[in-house]
Amino acid sequence: EQDLFEGTCDAAVKSCQNDPQNHDTKFLFYDVNPPEGFNLRRDVYMRFAVMMSETHKKGKKLDWRLVLPPWYRLYHWRSQRMIGQPLPWSTFFDVNSLKSFAPVVELNEILTNETSNTLEIDTVYVLQNYDDPFEGGIFADKWQVNKDNCRYDGDFWGHANVKAKEIVCVRFQGQISRLWELISLHPSDKNVMFAHGEIALHDSYGTKNYWDCRKSMKFNENLVKTAEYYIENNLNCTEKLCKSYMAVHWRRQDFTRSRHNDVPSLHGTIDQIDHAVRMHLRKIKKIFIASDAPTSELNLLIHELEYLKYEVFHFTPSKTELELFKDGGVAIIDQIICSHAAYFIGTHESTYSFRIQEEREILGFDSDTTFNRLCPDSGVCEKPSRWTVIH
Numbered sequence: 001e002q003d004l005f006e007g008t009c010d011a012a013v014k015s016c017q018n019d020p021q022n023h024d025t026k027f028l029f030y031d032v033n034p035p036e037g038f039n040l041r042r043d044v045y046m047r048f049a050v051m052m053s054e055t056h057k058k059g060k061k062l063d064w065r066l067v068l069p070p071w072y073r074l075y076h077w078r079s080q081r082m083i084g085q086p087l088p089w090s091t092f093f094d095v096n097s098l099k100s101f102a103p104v105v106e107l108n109e110i111l112t113n114e115t116s117n118t119l120e121i122d123t124v125y126v127l128q129n130y131d132d133p134f135e136g137g138i139f140a141d142k143w144q145v146n147k148d149n150c151r152y153d154g155d156f157w158g159h160a161n162v163k164a165k166e167i168v169c170v171r172f173q174g175q176i177s178r179l180w181e182l183i184s185l186h187p188s189d190k191n192v193m194f195a196h197g198e199i200a201l202h203d204s205y206g207t208k209n210y211w212d213c214r215k216s217m218k219f220n221e222n223l224v225k226t227a228e229y230y231i232e233n234n235l236n237c238t239e240k241l242c243k244s245y246m247a248v249h250w251r252r253q254d255f256t257r258s259r260h261n262d263v264p265s266l267h268g269t270i271d272q273i274d275h276a277v278r279m280h281l282r283k284i285k286k287i288f289i290a291s292d293a294p295t296s297e298l299n300l301l302i303h304e305l306e307y308l309k310y311e312v313f314h315f316t317p318s319k320t321e322l323e324l325f326k327d328g329g330v331a332i333i334d335q336i337i338c339s340h341a342a343y344f345i346g347t348h349e350s351t352y353s354f355r356i357q358e359e360r361e362i363l364g365f366d367s368d369t370t371f372n373r374l375c376p377d378s379g380v381c382e383k384p385s386r387w388t389v390i391h
């Protein structure tokens with residue numbers, strides 16, 4: 001395998017060859033709180049990838065590789081949640097592009113190298129929140145081993161042949177690079193894992209390195225091609241920045257139940273889409289809707305918008321496309337289509353919308369066309385925070 005890390009490693013250091021078979025190589029695994037969705041998991045990946053890249057850049061810990069945790073039975077993947085197999089990252093991302101930023105490997109790259117096909121993790125650190133994050137009125141970075149009721153609540157990403165030798169629970173609060181302190185508790189460990197990786201915070205949120213990492217998260221080529229084909233043939237655009245359509249991410253399902261104060265009703269949504277077109281996009285008639293709404297609710301929205309003389313588009317995969325791309329890939333195709341639209345309106349505090357906003361920043365759209373949200377019918381509505389790209 002090509003060593004994409006040549007530039008940051010001392011060539012004399014043998015373990016820098018990014019070779020999973022090298023016996024000096026150590027592996028860092030992680031897992032995320034089981035109910036969390038795909039797009040929060042992407043953010044957790046970035047925390048670990050930035051941590052790895054920054055230590056590599058400093059010429060430290062060159063023998064460590066970050067193992068990409070397979071995607072398995074995500075809560076929101078309705079069509080194959082129960083029957084799903086663990087999926088490698090290459091299903092959704094361009095893994096070579098990820099490797100150009102940080103020393104990552106797929107789990108199956110390691111498993112195929114194990115003769116017994118069983119993998120033993122030396123220590124699984126189960127991260128836990130502190131009961132009171134603001135003890136004494138301040139939020140301080142800290143950690144502490146916790147021996148009470150310690151257990152791992154995950155399933156090793158659906159891989160029955162992965163086992164743990166030791167489980168250690170740790171109350172943890174603060175920046176992710178402090179996980180190296182935990183790793184140094186057992187210096188001879190070769191395979192170390194962090195469960196509940198989402199508890200550790202970004203080292204450098206919003207910095208250039210953060211954005212370099214974000215840019216390296218290119219999607220699988222087939223997903224990109226499918227989205228581009230759809231845009232060209234349905235939305236009449238072959239450019240990077242399309243002028244022909246507006247896109248809306250209409251997050252429903254659990255959001256209409258648990259966040260009903262932040263999201264609009266069906267009629268509130270229609271009014272806001274119509275208002276946005278009248279205000280900003282007078283010549284536009286095409287509207288693309290990305291949504292997790294049940295078909296009946298989505299059809300009502302489409303019907304009502306068509307009544308207002310809009311041409312409404314929604315990506316519906318064929319049976320073959322769904323089998324090939326899975327729910328996760330279809331959701332990415334929707335995101336790509338939203339990323340290229342002349343104007344985007346997202347759903348408040350949905351990480352799915354956040355990832356579209358980042359993509360649009362990377363593509364170079366004017367931020368005014370990106371940081372817009374659907375407001376609740378009450379009209380009480382702050383504009384989304386602007387996380388603008390740093391090149």
Ligand SMILES: C[C@@H]1O[C@H](OP(=O)(O)OP(=O)(O)OC[C@H]2O[C@@H](n3cnc4c(=O)[nH]c(N)nc43)[C@H](O)[C@@H]2O)[C@@H](O)[C@H](O)[C@@H]1O
Pocket residue numbers: 035036037038039040041076077249250251254255258290291292327328330331332334349350351352353
């Ligand atoms: C309240 C929280 O919300 C968080 O969701 P939120 O940030 O929107 O975003 P995600 O973490 O990605 O989870 C939502 C999932 O629902 C599907 N989904 C949502 N919108 C669309 C869409 O427009 N098109 C398609 N095809 N699929 C969509 C998709 O599988 C996506 O990963 C959850 O991660 C947490 O578990 C929790 O439920």
